Amino acid sequence: MRRFKSLLEGVERKKNSRIILALDVVAENRKKIFSRSIQILDEVCEYICALKINHHLVLPLGLFNGVKRILDRAKDLELPAIMDCKANDVGSTNRIIAENYFKAGFDAIIANPFVGWEDGLQPIFEVAEKMGRGVILLVYMSHRSAWEGYGQKIYDENTGSIKPQYVVFAEKALAWKADGAIVGATYPEKISEVHAILGKDVPIYSPGVGVQGGDLERAILAGAHYLIIGRSIVEVKEPAEAARRLRDASNKIINSIDCGMNLGS
Amino acid sequence: MRRFKSLLEGVERKKNSRIILALDVVAENRKKIFSRSIQILDEVCEYICALKINHHLVLPLGLFNGVKRILDRAKDLELPAIMDCKANDVGSTNRIIAENYFKAGFDAIIANPFVGWEDGLQPIFEVAEKMGRGVILLVYMSHRSAWEGYGQKIYDENTGSIKPQYVVFAEKALAWKADGAIVGATYPEKISEVHAILGKDVPIYSPGVGVQGGDLERAILAGAHYLIIGRSIVEVKEPAEAARRLRDASNKIINSIDCGMNLGS
Numbered sequence: 001m002r003r004f005k006s007l008l009e010g011v012e013r014k015k016n017s018r019i020i021l022a023l024d025v026v027a028e029n030r031k032k033i034f035s036r037s038i039q040i041l042d043e044v045c046e047y048i049c050a051l052k053i054n055h056h057l058v059l060p061l062g063l064f065n066g067v068k069r070i071l072d073r074a075k076d077l078e079l080p081a082i083m084d085c086k087a088n089d090v091g092s093t094n095r096i097i098a099e100n101y102f103k104a105g106f107d108a109i110i111a112n113p114f115v116g117w118e119d120g121l122q123p124i125f126e127v128a129e130k131m132g133r134g135v136i137l138l139v140y141m142s143h144r145s146a147w148e149g150y151g152q153k154i155y156d157e158n159t160g161s162i163k164p165q166y167v168v169f170a171e172k173a174l175a176w177k178a179d180g181a182i183v184g185a186t187y188p189e190k191i192s193e194v195h196a197i198l199g200k201d202v203p204i205y206s207p208g209v210g211v212q213g214g215d216l217e218r219a220i221l222a223g224a225h226y227l228i229i230g231r232s233i234v235e236v237k238e239p240a241e242a243a244r245r246l247r248d249a250s251n252k253i254i255n256s257i258d259c260g261m262n263l264g265s
Numbered sequence: 266m267r268r269f270k271s272l273l274e275g276v277e278r279k280k281n282s283r284i285i286l287a288l289d290v291v292a293e294n295r296k297k298i299f300s301r302s303i304q305i306l307d308e309v310c311e312y313i314c315a316l317k318i319n320h321h322l323v324l325p326l327g328l329f330n331g332v333k334r335i336l337d338r339a340k341d342l343e344l345p346a347i348m349d350c351k352a353n354d355v356g357s358t359n360r361i362i363a364e365n366y367f368k369a370g371f372d373a374i375i376a377n378p379f380v381g382w383e384d385g386l387q388p389i390f391e392v393a394e395k396m397g398r399g400v401i402l403l404v405y406m407s408h409r410s411a412w413e414g415y416g417q418k419i420y421d422e423n424t425g426s427i428k429p430q431y432v433v434f435a436e437k438a439l440a441w442k443a444d445g446a447i448v449g450a451t452y453p454e455k456i457s458e459v460h461a462i463l464g465k466d467v468p469i470y471s472p473g474v475g476v477q478g479g480d481l482e483r484a485i486l487a488g489a490h491y492l493i494i495g496r497s498i499v500e501v502k503e504p505a506e507a508a509r510r511l512r513d514a515s516n517k518i519i520n521s522i523d524c525g526m527n528l529g530s
Contacts, residue, residue, distance in 0.1 A: 059328050059362065060365060
């Protein structure tokens, strides 16, 4: 189960980067979406440790047509690829989803723990284990109404206790041995709380820096390990320059923490 | 917003069927998945009122390649098509998801209300309204661990009240003016509770009859309006015969209810 986690850690060390590119390219037609995706990937590959793909590419290009060619390119560049499908279906369909994305070349997929384990996410973890891939769970998303679901309070009838939904999800990420947990950079206080539960066992992947309003420094200081960044790289004039700046800025913060820890020890 | 609801009601009356075919075809390669899908669709079209497609087809065939051709065939057969993508992303991605599926020809998509409204599902409802399509919300799924998420108890800090998650979702389906609500046929008691909240405003679509263990009669008596049926039609030797039998069986139960109501009035 830990093969994906080790793979990503290896690339992270080699590239000295914890930036994951969210390749969410929007363009007027399929040909332009494809060529722009390849162009950005080639330009920024030096500054990132992984690639995340969403429906922006899968729906217009097709998984085994355009997306597979982008994944092949990522393989050439030695970049792991994550599919952000937020799987939340019944078990038999989740199995089909996982098998297809892994077969096309994805190294990990993102799933929603809300669906539950038995006949829910269990088949995804089984397929991932069998094929040596990873599963990353949503714990707190980055958008404005994330409070409605991820922030709601769950009452446990057996114990009488009340817990936030994201704490329940973080506990499931630990229990189910997920390879990572998503917590939005727009909610650094949630990152801190989730990090306190997960420790180093399940690294936090944090989207939402930049256009969505999340702050790089606050997210890292709160415990985010990987930063998932899309529009701030993809939709600017010079993606490579933006990616380099984000990598350098994040490394500076990470080094200051490590340095502080060394001084303190 | 009600265009999809009226469209489906029209087909339902014309075909005298409330059976929705879940075209979840599994085969060894893409060519066979495509040809088998078209074959089943042609064979059962007389007995169903709509078609539901999931990742079983979208991932191997591609949305604008194989799936669009199946949707074109459904259009020829005058069958509305629903995409079961269980959308649960941030607003900007949800917009891309809805635009792509509707552009390819889907009449409605299924979304998860867990994601919330603002910068969550709102863009999906906006795109649907603009393009005259429908949105169906998940309220209680059909699988074994549905209790983990859909059945959990939500504590409201403002009022001190405790409500099941599916009641919160049913209330959102009403407030957001959804075109339908999904409640698993495997949980007829949940169908009754949700039906008591939704009345006739939001029809209940019920998957899980047959292979998953749901009972047709209990689901309809509890308040399910449409029955979503996949494996019991798709994976048998004679799909047309199976679809006809399911249509007749459901109509018999529906007529007995109508008859009972007339006698009672």
